[in-house]
Amino acid sequence: MTAFRKSLQICSISLCSAGLLSTPVLASEAVQWDYGKERGPDQWAVLDNAYQACGNGKNQSPVNLQNSLETDLPALTFNYQPGAEKVFNNGHTVEADYMPGSQLTLNGNSYTLRQFHFHSPSENTLNGQDFPMEAHLVHSDKNGNLAVVAVMFEVGATNPVLSQIWQQPLTAGEISEMEAAVNATGLLPAPKDYFRYNGSLTTPPCTEGVRWLVMKQPMTLSQQQLSSFQGMLSGPNNRPVQPLNARQILK
Template structure:
């Protein structure tokens, strides 16, 4: 976690705009402002402590409920705008007009960002990097598509993003990437796990549709190291209890 950062960032903030809150609460991923303390930092963050449907989780495939999940319809056809360092992650903002359709509802793609190591796990396995594609419908309901990265060849799309990553919180750089570039961050096979969860950052609001793509894409160790060095530390929330939730596969 970067020291001295006072930007209030919600992973799936609908406007996808990084905001500096004059009354921002300092939170991070370690120390007094770490995940175990989030629920005590502000009344607005209480859900981080008392919520029963919190994210991330460890997806146990042997107990997940097998069903015929409908395909996610991806309709990504707009370019990127900026890559922003908000003190907690590197966030890529997207021009309006792209989205997904799930449950017969259209969710517009607002932004995507990264966590190292991964926040969600699959059968106990942690991945070196995870991307969250954050979508919102017309009523502000959220759907997050998560992509896991495993070590392998350097990822050419990440290379484009990494080349523009700001190195200081609150800074942003223009990023010229096409819709095809964005789509190529996704695996070709887009089968997924599904569960109901929350934002993985304060205020930890619940009611988020989580769609975890089953098949990872590659990232090099050098690329993960570069991202981690800019963040200054890990930026992942620990897995949360599943409680009574059902995971669909």
């Protein structure tokens, strides 16, 4: 990273970086939420009327991936260019916004990569088992429809992309510029098999209508990388799994 580091008040990932607001909202102006007891997931729905879907939504994320239906899912085509130049700690996660020009193609529809961020432990689970970390790569199409590619991480070999992203800890509100633009391709496993389900944002306002694409093959990160990420937060930043209700998980 270069010497460029500064404090910054940043809106929540679900409101600004996922493209749901056209202008940033400073954290001081937004309703504060977190992952604790008083303002955590169990309380999100009552913190603000705009967050009601967190409590009464029927297609909420994350979910436990089990009893999935075998089907012929369309291939995912990734065309990513180096595009992550800055990384920041918004108090809820460590996130990197992405420059325009990188696409995911699904069913002939093109989604632009907008940002990626991380959760530890994982939010989605597989047969009731969580993973040490999960990356969310957030995309939107020309109509504003969202598609999130989720990648699980196991402790193992060092991940080169993560080494570029957090070379040194960032405190809440800090932003840092990377030495060279990072290519998010390094966060994706080689096999592109995936689970698919309809869900929501996993943070307030928990907006539904999000297409979730969870990669079957996990990636690895070192224990040092995992500890570094966890040390930048005040505790776990995962929303508990939500009821599947009438939804079907496809694979």
